[in-house]
Amino acid sequence: MSVLSHFDDTKTAFSYKSNYELKRAYLLFKLLSYPSLTFIGKYFLNLLIKIRFPIDKVIKQTIFEQFCGGENEKECFKVINKLKENNIRCILNYSIEGSNTESNYEHTLNKTLDLIDLSKKDSLSSFIVFKPSAVGRFDLYLKKANNDSLNENEKDEWQRVEQRYDKICNSAAKSGISILIDAEESWIQKSIDELIEKLMIKYNNSSCIVYNTIQAYKVDRFEYLSDLHKRLSKSNIKIGIKLVRGAYMEKERIRAKSKNYKSPICETKVKTDENFNKCMSFIFSNINDFNLFIGSHNERSNLLATEIMNKHRIKNNDKRVWFSQLYGMSDHISFNLAINKYNVSKYLPYGPIKEVVPYLIRRLDENTSVSGQTSRELKLIRKEIKRRKLETNN
Template sequence: MATKFLSPKLLNTLPSFTRFLNSASTAPIAAVSPLNFDEKPEPAAAEKQLTSLNEPTTTTTLDLYDHQKLFASVSTWKLVRSSATLGLASNERFVDFGMWVMNSRLMETSLVRDVILKTVKHTFFQHFCAGETTEEAADCVRRIHDGGFRGMLVYAVEHTGDNAGCDRNLEGFIRSVEFAKSLPASSVSFVIAKITAICPIGLLRKVSDLLRWQYKDPSFNLPWKLNTFPIFSDSSALYHTLQKPAPLSPQEELDLQLAHQRLLRLCRKCVQDNVTLTIDAEDTSIQPAIDYFTYSSAIMYNRDDKPTVYGTIQAYLKDARERLFTATKAAESLGIPMGFKLVRGAYMSSESKSASLLGYDSPIHNSIQETHACYNDCASFMLERIADGYDAVVLATHNVESGKLAASKACDLGIRKGNQKLEFAQLYGMSDALSFGLRNAGFQVSKYLPYGPVDMVMPYLLRRAEENRGLLSASSLDRVLMVNELMRRLKELQFACQVRDGISK
C-alpha cells in the first residue's frame, strides 16, 4: 500500500505557485500540484501516483557492515588517522575549546597563529579538505578517483564585502573550472560556487528583502528583476523583512548587474568546458537572492536535457518540499531541465537563534524525524522525475537510512546504476562507509572537496565544527567499522608473525 507522499494540507498550500516566473506579472495562474502542471488532482490521486521514500521498498542494495570489503582500498595508517580525527571531532568539549582558541586574541599573535594553523593543517584540514593548492587538490581527486569516487571541487571562498574581492573570487572559480577540465575524464562531477563570494553580502541581504516584500505584495515592482522560478512558498520564512524595504540605489543596481555578469561568465565557462556548476545554499536571510541568481542563470544555460546549473535545497527547512515542487514544475512548463543538490542543511544554530531573537518560530523542522521525512520525500520526488525522464539530482546525505532508501527506490524505479542524472555525495572525510557501500552497489558517488590556503578555508572548517556537531557524532558508524577493520588487520598480522616464527623454528 502506498504511503502518503503529499498531504492534503500541503496540496492546499500550493496556490503560492500562482506567483510563477517573473513575479512582476500578477496575472493569475491556476493552482497546481507538483504532479500535474495543468490541473490539480485530488489528494488521493497524488497518493496513488507517488510513493514516499519513507515506505520500505523491496530491494536492498547496500552492504554497510562488511568492514573488510568497505575499507579494502584504505591503508592502515589512514584508518588510524581517520579514526582518531573523527573521534576528536565528535568530542564537543574538544570542539568548543578549539573554536574558543580560533576566535580568541591568541590568533592575533603571529607565532601562536602559525603554530595553530600548522596544527590544524596536519589534522582537521588534512582530513576534511583536498589541499591548499590546485596541485594538492589534483592529487586528492586522482586518489579518490582510483578508489571509485568523483570529486566536487570547492574553491572555499565566501562572504565577500566589495566588488574587488568578488572579482578575485570569480577568477578563483574560473580557475577551478579550468582545473576540473584538466583532470582525468569523469573524475570531477561538479564545481561548487557560493554566490556570497561573487556578490557583496550586504547587497544579497537587500535583494532578499525586496524579493520577500514582493512575495507579500505582488504589486511591488522590482525593475531590475530577471525571469526566475518561484522562490517562496506560503510556509517560507518571511520574518527577516518586517517593513517595506527601500529600493536599490543606482549604485546597488549596478553592483547587482556586475554580480549577475560574474555568474553568467562562470556559467559560460562551464558550458565551454563541459563542467557542471552547483550553487551552494546558505542561511534564510540571504537564500532568496541566491535562489534568484541560480534560477535566472538556469533559465539561460540549462538546455538539451542536461542541467549546467544546479541549485541546492535544504530539507531541514519547513518550506523545502513546496519550493522544490513549484520550481521543478515551473521549469518543466518551459522545457528547462533542472538539477538540485538535496542536503539536510548546515545552519541550524544560526537559523534558530535568528528566529528566536526576532520572536518567530524557527524556519527549521521541529524534530529531526520531520527533517528526515522531508529529505526522503524530496529525494523520492526527484527520483520519480528522473525515472520519468526529467531533471537531475545529487543526493548529498550522511544518513545511512536515507542512503539505503534512496538506493532501493532507484532500483525499484528502474534507474540504472551509473545514470548521469543521479549522484550520491558525502563530505570528504565523512561517512566513508556509506560512500563505499553506495560505490560497491554500483552508484555514482562524489566527495565534496574544499581546497585553498588553510587560513582561507578556516571559516568552512569552523562552520562544520559549529553547525555539524550532530553529524560528527553520527560518524560513530565509521569509527566502529574502522576500529573493527584495524583489529582484524592486527589479528591477521599477529597470525602471520606466529606462522613466520613457527617456520623459522
C-alpha cells in the first residue's frame, strides 16, 4: 500500500488541463484573490443577467468552464471521459435552483431518476446526489422538524415528499447506485435525519445505498453519529455517511442571533476541524458498519484520512471509502489521491448557463472567503505553468 505524504505533485494534478486551460484558471483565481474585484464582478454578473444582456458566451468561456461540466448531460462527457482516464469518477449534479413548487419537485425527481439510469448505463460514478429542498418544501421540513401538527393537505404533501425519496432510493437500489442526500440548514435537518434513517433501514441491508450528510461544523454531530451507530449497527444496517464541514455557517450564526438561541455551529474553525477528525476516526474505527464519503478540500483532512486508513489496514481502493471534491477546485488533492488508487469523484455541476449562475456565484464567494483556498490554487497553478515551461525549454 502506498502512503501519501503531500499533494504537491502538480504534473499529476493538472495533467488533464491544456496550457490554455491552465492559464485561464490562473487568471480566474488571480481575479478571485481580490475580494473587491469579485464583489464588483458578482454585482455586474447579476445585473447583466437581470437585464438579459447576452453574456452567455463570456460566462461559458470563463467561470462556467472552470466550475461546470456543460449545459446538458451530453456536453459533460468531454470532462467525464477526461477524468475517467485519470481514475476519477464524476457525480453529475443538475445545478439549477428551481422555485418551490410541486411541479419543480417532480421535475427534480424525474431528473434524478434519469441520472440514475445514465450513471448505470455509462458507468459514470456509483453515486447520485440531491438536495432535500429540491424535492420538498422547506417550511414543511421545518414543521416536521419542530413536531408541529400538519393539516390534511400538509399530511398529503409530506407523503409525496416521502414517496419521492423512496422512488429515488428504490431505483438506485435496483441499479446498484448509491444516493448522497445533501445537508442544508440545521433547523430542518431533524426531519431529514428521521426520513433518511428509515430509508437506510429499508435499503442498506446488503449494500450501502443511502447516505446521510454529517456537517462537522455542528456541535452535536458526533453525538448524533455515535447514536445512529448504536441504533443501526445492532441490526446490521450499513450506515452511509457523507462527511463535510458545512456550508451555511454565516446564515446559521445570523439566524441564531436574530432568534436569540445558541448557535449550533462550533465556535471556532479549530473546533470544527476537531469535530471533523473525531467523526472521521470514529467511522474508520467502525468501518465494518459504515460506508464513508469524504467531501473536503482540506489537505490535512484528506491526508489524515489516508493515514488512518493505512493504520487500520484499509486498502486504498476499499469500496467503502470515497474521496470527493468539487469540479474546478483542489485538483491537486483529487488527482494525487486517484493516482495512488484511492476512490475519487468530482461533483460535476451542469445546466443551462443562466440557471447555474447562482451556483457559480456561490463558488466565487467560497473562493474569496475560504482563507488560503485561492492562494493555494494560484500557487499550484503557477508552479505547474513554470514546470511546463522548463520542460519545453529542456
